[in-house]
Amino acid sequence: MELHLHPFNLQLRHTFRIAHGARTHQPTLIVELRDGELSGFGEATATSYYGQSVEKMQETLEQLRSKIESSQWEKAEDFWEIMRPDLETNPFVQCALDVAAHDLAARRAGVPLYRHWGLELTELPLTNYTIGIASVEEMVAKMEETPWPVYKIKLGTDHDLEIIRALREHTDAAFRVDANCAWTAEQTIALAPELKALNVEFIEQPLGMDDRAGMALVHRESVLPVIADESCQREPDVDRCAGLFHGVNIKLMKCGGLTPARRMIERARSLKLRVMVGCMTESSVGIAAIAHLLPLLDYVDMDGALLLKDEPATGVCIENGVVHFVDGPGTGASLR
Template sequence: MELLLHRFDLRLRHTFTIAHDSRDVQQTLIVELRDGALSGFGEATANPYYGITIDRMITDLGQVRSQIETADWSSAEALWELVHDALKTNPFAQCALDEAAHDLVAKRAGKPLYAHWGLDPTPIPLTNFTIGLDTPAVMLSKMQEMPWPLYKIKLGRGDDDLALLRLLRQHCDTDRGPVRFRVDANCGWTAEQTLAYAPELIELGVEFIEQPLPAGDWVGMARLCAESPLPIIADESCIAEADVARCANYFHGINIKLTKCGGLTPARRMIAEARQRGLSVMVGCMTESSVGISAIAHLLPLLDYVDMDGSLLITNDPATGVTFDYGQVRFADSNGTGAALIN
């Protein structure tokens, strides 16, 4: 077994802006677990908001290299447990390693990962395409550049948000049918604003509101959970496994990010617990390449919603994997996650 680390700068098609960040390049680390002729791949991106750099991930993974390369682990879950104490402060690094382990184990079994898990890949939810914050004209042009049946619109500017959605709604429906919206306020609204906006958001074809309030505003979120006519989905309020139980009393659903929770292994546990607690489940991405996006794809049979457009937002994808047809995810015709680095 050999641990190989590959760092890349992913160039974004457009400047990507949310309420607390704006960037043109996304740094990413791809982990390769090479076992003879087989390689498993996983990925995690740098994230200054969470204090994660590529160098930090490389350093932390280097500290567990000998365990990874010499220990007799037979499952991805066993490897996750083996290194968790060392990587518990760096879930991004653990995520990349865990994805690579799941990919490799499924390839050893000669199956796509979803089949190795015993899942049926039909039917599966459509992925949205994300429109980052910008001027109304630029956001409209991004939509028109990428016709899609389902958009996630980044908001959070307050009083201008409804006017922006009205503009986008006027120009988005196509001959392939009506277009739906999801909105992500990135903690930028108050409870009063959210409740005031919700009736018109329904008229504008919005399916749900993602994290409208700051993560610490539990009083406001309790009010929204009780009063909002639209589902409220947790993002910043649901980072790790322990957050699922608390979110059950404050949200209608959760958005799981593999990099934040530590990979596919804990994500599957979070999904199971969310179902037990009556929560809907979404998995989101962090502008990964086709490596990270392909890992997400194998969770699709377990999900209500998915946001896995990261590879569509970049111009220099270093890998191949799942592809997309107007929101529909197409699995690669190969074992494991289907991801492979481009030589």
């Protein structure tokens, strides 16, 4: 098996703003595991908020090249365990390798990844389209540029309710709001009835990760469901979210790939939590991997590649919230 690394600096269609900052480009690293004529692809974005850079990820993988290329495995889950001692504190790199391994394993079997897992494509959730923080005029323009049945609206300003009211005048689409830890418990509880009346489905991560008392209050008092994001990054976090959130948003790069994500989904279901999988601003390599989890999900946020101006890869196609799978084995992802 050969390891090949493909760094890219993805240009966004528009400046993307959330409560943590703004960006116009997204550096990313696509990892290829090549076995003869077959290749599996995975991805990890370089996110400074989580201490990641393309250079650091490449350096880590080069240090592990010999172990990666000499590893013998049939199941991707076994490869995840082989690499875990080296990457337990580096889930972004582990994710890229794990997704590439799942892709390669399904290609070896000659079937799509979801079928390799024994899943079928029935009753799949629609993906939302994300509108970042901007002036109301800019946010409306983005919605008009991309008409969609479900929008995720990034909030965290001092006029969040006014934003949702203004946007509601321009679309009948369902809204989901993501405060990215910017609200207080009191704000969340007070805003929830107003947001519900404006056809908001749920609130994502309203409070900071450490405010467990506040989240317990919100969980008890909010008329809208609350979904954990920053509070649910690794496998043990799922149990910690029970009683504080109504559901969890799992991100492959934060948890270490498809292998732990599937375990997190199973655990969340056992705790009666709703399950969402989210994305970073990433290429179709990462997005295609998320798509194969769709039969297991209540909600999905996999619009990352739709936010890009230049796309270095192909994978699934998304039209009006509906995910269309390509014919062929694995995740369907490939470099252009």
